[in-house]
Amino acid sequence: MKLLKHLIVVLFIWSCTSESSDGETTLPTDDDSMMVTNPLLDFTVPSNFPDATYSIAQNPPTEKGFELGKKLFYDGQLASDGVVSCGFCHIQSFAFTHHTHITSHGVDGQIGTRNAQPLHNLAFMNEFTWDGAATFLDTQPIIPITSDVEMNETVSNVISKLAADDEYPTLFAEAFGSEGVNADRLFKALSQFMVMMVSANSKFDKLERGEAVTFTDQENAGRAVFDTKCASCHAGSLQTDQSYRNNGLPMNPTFNDIGRERVTGLPSDHRKFKVPSLRNIEATFPYMHDGRLATLEDVLNFYTDGMVDSPTLDEQFRRPDGTFGLDITPEEKIQLIAFLKTLTDNDFIEDRRFAEF
Missing domain, CATH: 1.10.760.10 (Cytochrome c-like domain)
Incomplete structure (x- = not known):
């Protein structure tokens, strides 16, 4: 009110x-x-945006x-x-x-x-x-x-x-x-x-724009895993489709946060939160809406082994055998993190225009 x-x-x-x-x-x-x-x-829209x-x-x-x-x-x-x-x-x-x-x-x-x-x-x-x-x-x-x-x-x-x-x-x-x-x-x-x-000057952006950068083999492998397992939600140049989804986080009893439902009043939005952009993800820990996960390794381990079921759980996380999560191997997790670090834009993070006086 x-x-x-x-x-x-x-x-x-x-x-x-x-x-x-x-x-x-x-x-x-x-x-x-x-x-x-x-x-x-000069407000300029980057060519890949x-x-x-x-x-x-x-x-x-x-x-x-x-x-x-x-x-x-x-x-x-x-x-x-x-x-x-x-x-x-x-x-x-x-x-x-x-x-x-x-x-x-x-x-x-x-x-x-x-x-x-x-x-x-x-x-x-x-x-x-x-x-x-x-x-x-x-x-x-x-x-x-x-x-x-x-x-x-x-x-x-x-x-x-x-x-x-x-x-x-x-x-x-x-x-x-x-x-x-x-x-x-x-x-x-x-x-x-x-x-x-x-923020549009990461290694990922430069590659997208055809500038003189190349990914390592590990970064390329991580990009392939990302495109298969993550890009449906973390989509496009913004690294988010801007939708609201329940990704299977167990309810935090301290906060009891019902997510998007608080805005819409719809039970179908229970425990749904906006898909965050993964840009600068290396620098924006801790992760999830309540900061419960400290590292990128923790995030990927959650997506393979930590999800819980609920009526609004996003369907893409339901496995055919009745369990929940993404199928990502330990090696693929290492590759994914290598790719995610290509989304870091140090020019933005260090831009003196935005620094405190």
Whole structure:
């Protein structure tokens, strides 16, 4: 109910505001002879990627908008304790995930129920969070901001704090061309920062684009196993088909997370979670929605020997003999991990544009 109220407030604000984006914004200063320029940033879709799902034309990233979004991303003022920022759980060196805790930790040491997801390639995603509770990137931050166990704040309080800050009113004006600190601009700025997080320069990508790289024999063997055993879910250049599936994880009694059913209310979605992208998977441990598996070896061992049955278990995991899992040999597991490491994009992980100030 708390989240619904915030969504209603934000959508009302958006319905009453409109922004014009020309590619370059100029803003008068106290000295009329000076202007603040705000050039567009170059958002390029990699040649091996699908079209972006986020409407870049509706909120084109600009230099000042990106800088504002970055400052907001790393600012604890978005939380009630002044400490827990977006970047608190989304750490760049871990491909914007969090290794210290298996699930997110929020204000006053509160413990969440889900593992922090990586933030790469959000401009190409249809829905967000493990259960798809957000269908629009601009509204996704409302969930962690208002969650009692994450940032535990209200959107209206965040806006009040930012409006009273010494810097933010000027930064908002420079980013959007006129004075005004409001929820629409807050979330647009965060999106401008996040949509620029495109990870598309791994060894896998370079091979896909025909660049001068080659796979080792082990990586090629792993690719063949992957194409046969994994690619139906972890599909395409994004390494996910963006569906929701029950992969046979035993129910965690601590969290009792019902997954996608929490959003749709449908029993057929019980314990289904969004298929994660495998990009940068080497750096995004621990794994699964609740972070229960520490290593890639643990993940593959689960898929061969750890699944449990339930009414919504994905049919592809049912073996003809009545058992569950994927048939992958120990040698194939080694090959698979070699292939999965070709999905690591160090250029993205080390990109100083996204680093904390």
